[in-house]
Amino acid sequence: MRLSRSFLPTLKENPAEAQIVSHRLMLRAGLVRQTASGIYAWLPAGLKVLRNIGQIVREEQDRIGAQEVLMPTLQSADLWRRSGRYDAYGPEMLRIQDRHKRELLYGPTNEEMITDLFGQAVKSYKELPQALYHIQWKFRDEVRPRFGVMRGREFLMKDAYSFDVDYASAVTSYRRMLLAYLRTFQRLGVQAVPMRADTGPIGGELSHEFLILAPTGESGVYYDAALGEQDWLDEPVDTNNPEALEAFFNRVTTPYAATDEMHDTAAWENVPAERRREGRGVEVGHIFYFGNKYTKALDVSITGPDGNKLYPEMGSYGIGVSRLTGAIIEACHDENGIIWPDSVAPFKAAILNLKMGDTLCDDVCERIYAAAPEDFLYDDRAERAGVKFADADLMGHPWQIVVGPRGAKEGIVELKRRATGERREVSVDDALALVLAG
RNA sequence: CGGGCAGUAGCGCAGUCUGGUAGCGCAUCAGUCUGGGGGACUGGGGGUCGUGGGUUCGAAUCCCGCCUGCCCGACCA
Numbered sequence: 001m002r003l004s005r006s007f008l009p010t011l012k013e014n015p016a017e018a019q020i021v022s023h024r025l026m027l028r029a030g031l032v033r034q035t036a037s038g039i040y041a042w043l044p045a046g047l048k049v050l051r052n053i054g055q056i057v058r059e060e061q062d063r064i065g066a067q068e069v070l071m072p073t074l075q076s077a078d079l080w081r082r083s084g085r086y087d088a089y090g091p092e093m094l095r096i097q098d099r100h101k102r103e104l105l106y107g108p109t110n111e112e113m114i115t116d117l118f119g120q121a122v123k124s125y126k127e128l129p130q131a132l133y134h135i136q137w138k139f140r141d142e143v144r145p146r147f148g149v150m151r152g153r154e155f156l157m158k159d160a161y162s163f164d165v166d167y168a169s170a171v172t173s174y175r176r177m178l179l180a181y182l183r184t185f186q187r188l189g190v191q192a193v194p195m196r197a198d199t200g201p202i203g204g205e206l207s208h209e210f211l212i213l214a215p216t217g218e219s220g221v222y223y224d225a226a227l228g229e230q231d232w233l234d235e236p237v238d239t240n241n242p243e244a245l246e247a248f249f250n251r252v253t254t255p256y257a258a259t260d261e262m263h264d265t266a267a268w269e270n271v272p273a274e275r276r277r278e279g280r281g282v283e284v285g286h287i288f289y290f291g292n293k294y295t296k297a298l299d300v301s302i303t304g305p306d307g308n309k310l311y312p313e314m315g316s317y318g319i320g321v322s323r324l325t326g327a328i329i330e331a332c333h334d335e336n337g338i339i340w341p342d343s344v345a346p347f348k349a350a351i352l353n354l355k356m357g358d359t360l361c362d363d364v365c366e367r368i369y370a371a372a373p374e375d376f377l378y379d380d381r382a383e384r385a386g387v388k389f390a391d392a393d394l395m396g397h398p399w400q401i402v403v404g405p406r407g408a409k410e411g412i413v414e415l416k417r418r419a420t421g422e423r424r425e426v427s428v429d430d431a432l433a434l435v436l437a438g
Numbered sequence: 439c440g441g442g443c444a445g446u447a448g449c450g451c452a453g454u455c456u457g458g459u460a461g462c463g464c465a466u467c468a469g470u471c472u473g474g475g476g477g478a479c480u481g482g483g484g485g486u487c488g489u490g491g492g493u494u495c496g497a498a499u500c501c502c503g504c505c506u507g508c509c510c511g512a513c514c515a
Contacts, residue, residue: 012464012476013450017508037507092514109515143439143513150515157515209515218514286515320515354474386475393475404474414474 001347002369003379007044010391020216022329023148025338029395031325031346038145038153040322045395048346048375049325050156053188054135056343057158057319060184064176064239066131066160071113073137077103079112083297092140106139111294111316114161118312119300125165128302128312129173133160135321150282150326160317165304167291168242170313174206174289175245177317178252181210181285182232188324189341190331192284193223195257206289206315209259211281214330218282222263224255225275282327287317338396339419342438347377349399349435350392354385360408364428368401368413371432376401393418399435 011028018024026032031046042050058068074096080086086093086105094106107113114132122130135158145153162173178194185192190212197207211221213228237248256271258264259281268276292311295301304310320327325344332339342348349372353365369378377397379388385404392400402414407425415431416423417438426434 009448011449015449016444016451019509034507138515140514144509144511146508155515159515283515318515323515352474384473384475384477386477389475391476402474406474 001044001375001377003350003377004381006377008377008395009043010394018148020147020150020330021333022150022216022326025329025333025394026148026326029338032149034148038142038151040149040152040154045346046325049340049344050321052344052346053321053324053328054156054158056187057135057184057321060180060187061131061133061158061160063183064131064180066133066162066180069114069117069132069134071107071110071117071134071136073107073139074104075107075110075113077105079116080105083112083294085112092142094139094141107136108138108140110134110136110159111161111314112298114159115294115298115300115314118161118163119295119298122163122312123302125302125304125310128163128165129169131160131162131173131177133158133317135159148326149322150330152322155320156322158319158321162315162317163295163312164314165302165310165312167313170289170291170315171206172242172245174287174315175249176239177287177315178208179232179235179237179239179245179248181287181317181319182252183235184319185210185212185285186232187343188328189343190328191228193221193227193257193281194252195221195223195259196253196262197259197286197288198262205253208253208287209283210285210287211259212284212324212327212331213279213281214327215280216282216330217280219280220260220263221258221279221281222260222268223257223277224271225277226255227252227257228277282323282330283320284324284327285317285319287315289313289315333396336390337394340396340398342398345396345398347375347395347397349401350377350379350395350397351401352379352385352388352392352403354388354402354404356380356382358405358408361403361405364403364408364411364413368403368428368432373436399438401431401435 008030010030014024015027018027030043032040032042035041077086093108096104096106098104135156137154138157139154142153145151164170164173192210192212194208194210197209211219238244256267291313294314295311301309301311328344329338332341351365351368353361355361365378369376396418398418400416402416407413411427412425413428413431414423415426415434
């Protein structure tokens with residue numbers, strides 16, 4: 001993308017409405033614009049990030065055999081009456097009427113709908129287990145939206161739902177999903193720690209929240225350092241093997257980890273002092289098992305091995321995709337702007353032409369731009385060098401390829417790594433190779 | 439939903455107390471000089487002062503209603 005032709009409106013000053021750093025940076029870097037309280041338009045660069053996150057989430061869901069569907073944003077009130085939640089939900093649910101005065105709602109979640117869809121199609125235990133997910137916009141009419149996309153009213157969520165024939169199988173589904181989540185967040189370039197969460201009336205231990213560590217997080221977190229040092233992408237767990245998943249699950253959930261609401265000071269004292277980590281975190285994912293609550297409420301049953309009817313056991317697994325863009329920025333920024341992890345950055349690299357109109361600089365830039373196998377942002381504006389440096393730092397491209405008249409005549413460019421600030425002078429070919437390797 | 443604050447140019451703000459028909463910085467446009475960390479100079483454009491009503495010869499300014507946004511709390515992916 002050529003910056004001179006792109007819709008990438010950066011702001012030099014902080015908009016008054018934005019208080020926290022991710023909100024300010026998202027507005028300043030031209031990722032989003034607010035259109036109403038808690039409702040945002042995603043501009044080209046922001047949309048790229050949203051899609052990059054969604055793609056990683058998708059790949060990890062697919063990897064464990066979950067299948068993608070897409071359910072509508074609007075749902076019928078009748079469906080929710082069947083589960084009893086239409087009246088229970090309260091004013092956070094946005095209720096709408098169509099022209100025939102039929103009652104609709106903008107979905108705040110999808111348990112009813114997925115359960116209904118499942119029940120219409122699946123009739124036998126032989127078809128289980130199943131896991132379905134979708135990535136869709138939801139709406140919750142929060143009393144007080146804030147923190148930009150981190151706590152908006154309209155938000156993009158990945159929701160997965162598992163269906164199993166019995167508790168043991170449901171637990172395996174749950175554990176499989178936990179592994180997928182650890183892998184997902186690691187690939188997104190952030191450290192997310194799974195913490196035991198309140199399971200409410202259902203009880204049991206099958207509810208975990210995933211919190212990204214960031215000093216501005218809304219919850220206090222306490223965890224054993226052992227949790228922060230593992231490479232989940234290298235876990236050799238066979239996700240089709242329940243015993244392997246159980247061993248893995250026990251290993252992951254044994255070290256202490258809790259948000260302040262669930263904090264147990266006695267257990268905390270048992271963690272060796274040098275391994276205690278305290279901080280703050282942003283919740284970006286939540287998985288839980290809820291048994292046959294919805295299959296029973298909606299009377300969705302299948303035939304079991306013994307020929308009797310059986311209510312499938314369900315779990316639900318959410319990831320806040322739009323919230324993640326904000327949360328990642330909370331975890332990855334400095335005083336100059338965003339520092340995108342490579343995996344989600346809207347542009348892997350920016351090419352900064354420090355002297356537009358200079359034949360050598362123009363040639364070198366065009367050569368790099370043409371050779372780049374993916375979308376680089378070419379800053380070809382007739383702006384001064386300082387403006388380009390500042391905007392590139394603000395937008396947070398992992399790499400900056402700086403082309404100035406000094407080096408251009410030698411075929412040399414300066415390659416800057418945003419995360420470390422490290423710069424080095426390299427040939428054009430090396431610059432491309434290094435960016436693509438990194 | 440309780441408590442607080444604010445709406446004036448694209449953004450950040452002054453002007454409101456003490457009424458006289460709107461201003462500053464940045465951005466933008468034209469030109470000149472510049473040219474490796476948000477440059478300088480000259481000239482220009484851009485405003486239903488959130489909105490409706492009232493007071494007044496006259497309202498951004500005073501009074502009343504409404505709308506919108508933000509902050510703290512309760513609540514929440």
